[in-house]
Amino acid sequence: MSVPATDRPTSTQHTEHSVESLSSWLADRIALYLQRSPSEIAPSVPLAEYGLDSVAALSLCGDIEEDFDLVLEPTVAWDYPTIDALAGHLVEELRDVQSEAR
Amino acid sequence: MLSDPAIQGLPGKVVPTGPAPTPGLLADMAQEEAAQRRVADLEKRFGDPEDPANPLSAAHILAADEAGELSPAGEQLLDDLVFNAEFVPTALGGRLDRLDTLVRMMRQVFRRDVALGLGYGITSFMAAANVWTAGSDQQRRRLADLLLDGQKISVAYHELPHGNDFVRNEFRADPVPGGYRLQGRKEVINNAASAAAFSLFSRTSENPGSRSHSVLLVERDQLDLERFSVLPRYHAVGVRGCRLSGLDFADCPVPESTRVGAVGQGVELALRSFQITRSAIPGMAIGALDTSLRTVVRFAVGRQLYRRTVMEIPHASATLSGAFLDLLICDSLALVGTRAVHLLPDETSVYAAAVKYLVPKMLTDTMYDLSIVLGARFYVREGEFGLFQKHVRDLPVLSLGHAGSAACQATIIPQLSRLARRAWFTGDEAPQALFRPREALSGIPFDKLALASGRDSLSASLVAAVDDLPSGSPEELAVQALVMRMLDQLRQLQEDSLSLSPLDRTALASPSSFALADRYAVFLAAAAVLGVWRAARDGGDSFLADPAWAAAALHRLARRLGQRPADLPPACEGRVHEEVLRRFHERRSYDLYDTPLAG
Numbered sequence: 229m230s231v232p233a234t235d236r237p238t239s240t241q242h243t244e245h246s247v248e249s250l251s252s253w254l255a256d257r258i259a260l261y262l263q264r265s266p267s268e269i270a271p272s273v274p275l276a277e278y279g280l281d282s283v284a285a286l287s288l289c290g291d292i293e294e295d296f297d298l299v300l301e302p303t304v305a306w307d308y309p310t311i312d313a314l315a316g317h318l319v320e321e322l323r324d325v326q327s328e329a330r
Numbered sequence: 331m332l333s334d335p336a337i338q339g340l341p342g343k344v345v346p347t348g349p350a351p352t353p354g355l356l357a358d359m360a361q362e363e364a365a366q367r368r369v370a371d372l373e374k375r376f377g378d379p380e381d382p383a384n385p386l387s388a389a390h391i392l393a394a395d396e397a398g399e400l401s402p403a404g405e406q407l408l409d410d411l412v413f414n415a416e417f418v419p420t421a422l423g424g425r426l427d428r429l430d431t432l433v434r435m436m437r438q439v440f441r442r443d444v445a446l447g448l449g450y451g452i453t454s455f456m457a458a459a460n461v462w463t464a465g466s467d468q469q470r471r472r473l474a475d476l477l478l479d480g481q482k483i484s485v486a487y488h489e490l491p492h493g494n495d496f497v498r499n500e501f502r503a504d505p506v507p508g509g510y511r512l513q514g515r516k517e518v519i520n521n522a523a524s525a526a527a528f529s530l531f532s533r534t535s536e537n538p539g540s541r542s543h544s545v546l547l548v549e550r551d552q553l554d555l556e557r558f559s560v561l562p563r564y565h566a567v568g569v570r571g572c573r574l575s576g577l578d579f580a581d582c583p584v585p586e587s588t589r590v591g592a593v594g595q596g597v598e599l600a601l602r603s604f605q606i607t608r609s610a611i612p613g614m615a616i617g618a619l620d621t622s623l624r625t626v627v628r629f630a631v632g633r634q635l636y637r638r639t640v641m642e643i644p645h646a647s648a649t650l651s652g653a654f655l656d657l658l659i660c661d662s663l664a665l666v667g668t669r670a671v672h673l674l675p676d677e678t679s680v681y682a683a684a685v686k687y688l689v690p691k692m693l694t695d696t697m698y699d700l701s702i703v704l705g706a707r708f709y710v711r712e713g714e715f716g717l718f719q720k721h722v723r724d725l726p727v728l729s730l731g732h733a734g735s736a737a738c739q740a741t742i743i744p745q746l747s748r749l750a751r752r753a754w755f756t757g758d759e760a761p762q763a764l765f766r767p768r769e770a771l772s773g774i775p776f777d778k779l780a781l782a783s784g785r786d787s788l789s790a791s792l793v794a795a796v797d798d799l800p801s802g803s804p805e806e807l808a809v810q811a812l813v814m815r816m817l818d819q820l821r822q823l824q825e826d827s828l829s830l831s832p833l834d835r836t837a838l839a840s841p842s843s844f845a846l847a848d849r850y851a852v853f854l855a856a857a858a859v860l861g862v863w864r865a866a867r868d869g870g871d872s873f874l875a876d877p878a879w880a881a882a883a884l885h886r887l888a889r890r891l892g893q894r895p896a897d898l899p900p901a902c903e904g905r906v907h908e909e910v911l912r913r914f915h916e917r918r919s920y921d922l923y924d925t926p927l928a929g
Contacts (some may be wrong), residue, residue: 259834276538280836282597285540286744286782287835296750302782303598306540 245296245322250315257270257291258311271311296322335629346857357770365431366925369414372438373928375407379621379717383500388717391443395720400571404446408439414477417455419462419773422474422616428771429606429668433613436924441617441919444724445571450482453520454613457485457529460545460604463776464591469547473527481526486516486577487600501579503532503546505593509586510534510546512579515561522575523560526550530577531596542597546588557582568723575802601679603777608682608738609671610690613664615728616657618721619693620920621900623653625718626700627914646703651906654920656884658687661921662765662883666788669764672771675778680745684851687738690728697722715919733862739847744835745782746846750827754820760787760793767922768870792816792857795864804899805877812884815893816856823850850893856887862922871924878905 255266258275261284269278275285285305293300298321301307308314377384384390385403394401414718416422416435426432432455439447452475461473476483487499501511516522516530527549535542560578626652630640640646667685670678701722702716763769764787792928800806826846834843863880873879882902888895912918919925 243817257832258703261836263833276537276540281838282540283740283744284832285769287747287832289782290744290748290835291832293748298782302780303540306597309537309539 245319247312247315247319250318251311253295254314257288261288270316271310271315274309275305275311276309279303292318298322298325348909352801360766361428361431361770362768365428365434367677368425368431369434369438369923369925372411372435372891373925375411376438377928379928386442388442392716392720395445398565398570399451400446400449400573401443402450404439404443405450408446408450409480412449412478412480414454414480416475417451417458418474420775422470423478424474427773429610429671429774430665430771432611433664433668434925435616436610437617437814437921438918439617440614441621443571444615444618444721444727445569447521447614447617448484448569448727449572452484452607452614453485453853454483454525455608455610456603457483457527457547459530459606459776460485460590460599461547462774463603463779464545464599465547468587469590473547476526482521482524484519484521484525484528486522487521487531488516488518488527494513499531499533499543501530501532503530503534503544503584505534507585510584510588512546512548512558512582512584515576517561517576518564518574519576519657520572520574522577523563523573524835528577529590534593536598540597541594544593545590545596546584547598548584548588549591552584552588552717554582566727568720569723569727570673570723572763597687598781599782601630605678605682605779606671606774608677608686609664609667612685612693612728613661614688615693615725616660616664618725618923619657619660619696621720622697622700622721623650623657623910623920624914625715626653626703627648627910629704629715629718631911631914633773640703648903649699649703650910651882651903652886653696653700654910655879655886656692657920658879658922659855659883659887660692660807662857662862664689664763665767665862665922666858667856669771670788671761671774671779673761673764674785674787675775676780677783677787678779678787679782680749681788682743683741684854685741687735687847688851688855690725690763691735693725693728697725710764718848723743729901736844739844740837740839740845742850743830743843744824746827746920747830747835748782749786749789750824752784754789755793757785757787757790759791760861762865764788764791765858765865784790788854788857788861789820791861792853793820795860800877803877805881805902805905806883808898808902809860809877811882812856812881813860813890815888815895816853816860816884819849819853819891819893820854823853852887853891854886859883859887873909873924876905878902879909882906 259266407476866874
């Protein structure tokens, strides 16, 4: 008997995060900071071009830490300035944390 | 002059470079004695401010201000002492080993003249902090040599159209093979016309965001004079002796070796070195309030109104006691801010912003309170009260510059929810050394300052103190009750911080976020006051060990938070008033150090 591919654990702690799921989480959150709709934020455009200031970038870092239980460099949103770059970096960070936990 | 013990550690002298002594009683005494000796020497050289024959008297300083110049005798005095050595780490041949000692020295200058403190030294120190934080060995050596040679260094961040939003700065250093070409203007820059070098905050990439700027340390002698000019001088309302102008570069080449730190590190470097300057500069300015308080006390004990002295009028006497308490509150927070750089470098980002936000604001407010006691004399530009009026004009400059009040609140705002979740009511308390003005410290850990922290040991010290407060005397009971109120305040801060919306955690946050940052800064000041009092209780200074001042200071802070605490025991007011008079008659400073003054 094979396990259906859709049968994933539901708790956030054990969810396998993908670049897609993280991109969508980030777009939703950044939209709140910018007071825009998530669909207006292109994943490959630097967030600073939408007016995400350095203060908001620090706050965003705190949000990510809270929701994903990660500890990040406060400059993470400066070094990974687009949704694509940030999602890619977070997937790696989460993978590292999970492999350490095993 | 060079044999003077107060100016050891100049080039050519052997500087011991062994490991720092283990902090202990002997080290405490040695560092403290050396600091006291240096402060006393400087104070002696400044001499009696009331003596008309003294070229550094208040009258001469006022005359220089009227003429739009720094006091020539003041500059000469600081040159003679090679005062720039205060800004150079001991490892590089200077005298900078402790930030709180630097504040103590500079406070003697600010006591006389804010413009001299700012114009002679502070902007050089701000420029240097970048290089001590991220410069190469060669850059550090070169800058140390320039400073020890008595040269000024300008710090050039500012561009008028962008204010403190320096991420949007447009001054460019365009990368070219082997270096950069500088293009654009820096405005309202102190000593731009005379400085030997400039610390230039420059855009090195067209991309938006916080990785597009770098800091360059450029020497005037490296520049092509055809492609570089100094802009006309600005005339400001205060610090009129400061030579504020600007720089204009037209495609001016500089070598790659001018860059301080990595490409794109400019914003990060600025935020780290600001932690040093924001912690230190407000504490220096306390000297101006100290002098002003003394001036008003002299007036109050000397002048007769309604057949009694002004000091016998309850409102006037209460205002003077209140000003003394504000000064002690400011100094407690400034002390913690500077010592945190040494002891809690990863937590300093928030404390430095709180110091730079609250201390200049309180100093300005308190000067206004004092001016009411002086009455019409406050409006006079010359004579005995002229220096008071000058301090009123000069002090607001501290809230401007590279970190305006709002910019400091904006540093605190994004960290509030993180601290609320991770730090408050859970973390370890700060070491007692944070609160001891005379305890030894090892050097400044420039490389350990962090941009944000998930800890707050200062707040944790107040939380931890709650179970351990004495409750014998009425004054001690008053402290206890006020600390409980502060604990409630932290609970409220935690609740409010956790419910901030995302928009309220950006630079465009609503006024309520800024108010939250204000309340947190006031809370930190209360934690600093409590810490200083508790640490003083095991000996040394009998006034600081007395719960009377702590209760009265916490009472003022509670009222600043909009609380309505119970009245203080009457003895508190009496004790504080008595100390105001003692320090006036014995000519001692009104800060935590109770320093003997000249005259």
